[in-house]
Amino acid sequence: MQRLSLHIVLCLAAITMMGGRAKAQRITTASQVIDCGQVLFRQPVTAHFELTNEGEGTFTIKSVDTSCGCTEVEYPTGIISENKPFVISATYDAKQLGHFEKYIDVYTSGASLPYTLTMKGVVVEEIRDYEGNYPFMLGHFKADANTAVFDDVAKGENPTQEIHVLNPTSEMVTPSIINLPEYLRADISPSSIPPGKAGVLHITLLTEKMQKPGLSRANVYLVQRNDAKPTEDKQIKVDAIMLPSFGVVTDQQLVYMPKMKLSDTVIDLGPADGKKRKKATVTIENLGRTDLEIIRCQSFTEGLSLELPEMVVQPGGSVKLKVTADMKMMRTLREQPKILLISNDPRMAKTIIEVNIN
Numbered sequence: 001m002q003r004l005s006l007h008i009v010l011c012l013a014a015i016t017m018m019g020g021r022a023k024a025q026r027i028t029t030a031s032q033v034i035d036c037g038q039v040l041f042r043q044p045v046t047a048h049f050e051l052t053n054e055g056e057g058t059f060t061i062k063s064v065d066t067s068c069g070c071t072e073v074e075y076p077t078g079i080i081s082e083n084k085p086f087v088i089s090a091t092y093d094a095k096q097l098g099h100f101e102k103y104i105d106v107y108t109s110g111a112s113l114p115y116t117l118t119m120k121g122v123v124v125e126e127i128r129d130y131e132g133n134y135p136f137m138l139g140h141f142k143a144d145a146n147t148a149v150f151d152d153v154a155k156g157e158n159p160t161q162e163i164h165v166l167n168p169t170s171e172m173v174t175p176s177i178i179n180l181p182e183y184l185r186a187d188i189s190p191s192s193i194p195p196g197k198a199g200v201l202h203i204t205l206l207t208e209k210m211q212k213p214g215l216s217r218a219n220v221y222l223v224q225r226n227d228a229k230p231t232e233d234k235q236i237k238v239d240a241i242m243l244p245s246f247g248v249v250t251d252q253q254l255v256y257m258p259k260m261k262l263s264d265t266v267i268d269l270g271p272a273d274g275k276k277r278k279k280a281t282v283t284i285e286n287l288g289r290t291d292l293e294i295i296r297c298q299s300f301t302e303g304l305s306l307e308l309p310e311m312v313v314q315p316g317g318s319v320k321l322k323v324t325a326d327m328k329m330m331r332t333l334r335e336q337p338k339i340l341l342i343s344n345d346p347r348m349a350k351t352i353i354e355v356n357i358n
């Protein structure tokens with residue numbers, strides 16, 4: 001059965017009695033998927049879907065179908081007016097251990113396709129909460145981390161990072177992640193977190209959505225449904241380094257491939273000595289038999305500018321990477337200044353050059 005996306009528009013085939021104009025039916029909800037999190041075995045759980053008729057005209061709910069007989073649904077049976085909110089409640093019996101995902105298809109008058117809701121979670125014999133610390137604040141939430149790092153991933157992989165969050169308030173909260181780039185997906189379990197309870201944020205890297213190897217950086221924000229402003233105190237930094245794909249490379253093949261050699265993997269700029277900028281040079285040589293390609297040359301930090309005149313180095317050739325450091329910015333950094341090189345040499349597909357400031 002076709003699953004519909006959030007805020008989908010259902011087209012009414014019916015023509016109104018007045019004026020003969022077709023009216024569009026639009027159902028919206030803040031959450032089309034509700035994750036119930038951990039559910040105790042044989043303890044039924046209910047998900048309440050808050051919806052609104054934002055279309056033109058009224059409608060009624062003709063019927064509701066569920067994906068199995070283990071889910072019961074309650075819904076309004078009368079006329080639903082324009083701009084009127086309404087609630088559909090789905091209860092899962094939790095009689096089977098393990099993950100569950102149940103679909104509720106809502107059929108309305110005049111619409112040919114259903115509006116689909118989803119409730120999911122995991123049935124367990126004992127609910128276990130995260131026992132670690134929450135040293136970070138993300139808006140109104142406490143968290144065990146405010147960064148996610150995906151290192152050395154390959155195209156086609158979809159790794160996931162977990163961040164545990166705690167609701168320290170006295171009210172039920174519904175967290176959400178905003179400002180996600182297309183190569184990241186975020187899920188929070190459960191969808192709503194009771195006072196004093198914990199949840200888990202899953203951030204998944206979708207490498208098939210990444211354009212090319214190298215470093216990708218994003219700032220995403222953990223917000224509440226009623227406070228969805230992307231302010232710095234709610235920020236989660238996400239770094240991902242995707243490597244080029246080589247497949248299986250034999251020793252015989254390596255003989256005929258490029259071979260990169262660097263004059264330095266650590267740059268020591270020394271003290272500022274009153275200078276606004278300091279410069280350094282790293283020589284990149286190709287000792288192999290085919291062209292060396294520098295696929296990406298990137299700085300991890302602000303304040304470092306890089307100049308690489310040639311991205312392809314022929315066998316026996318070399319190129320100079322020129323590094324310029326803004327010393328004022330360097331002194332304010334909280335992390336080690338680094339440079340990333342991604343190349344088509346399988347031995348040095350990823351190379352990190354550290355920059356030291358005294």
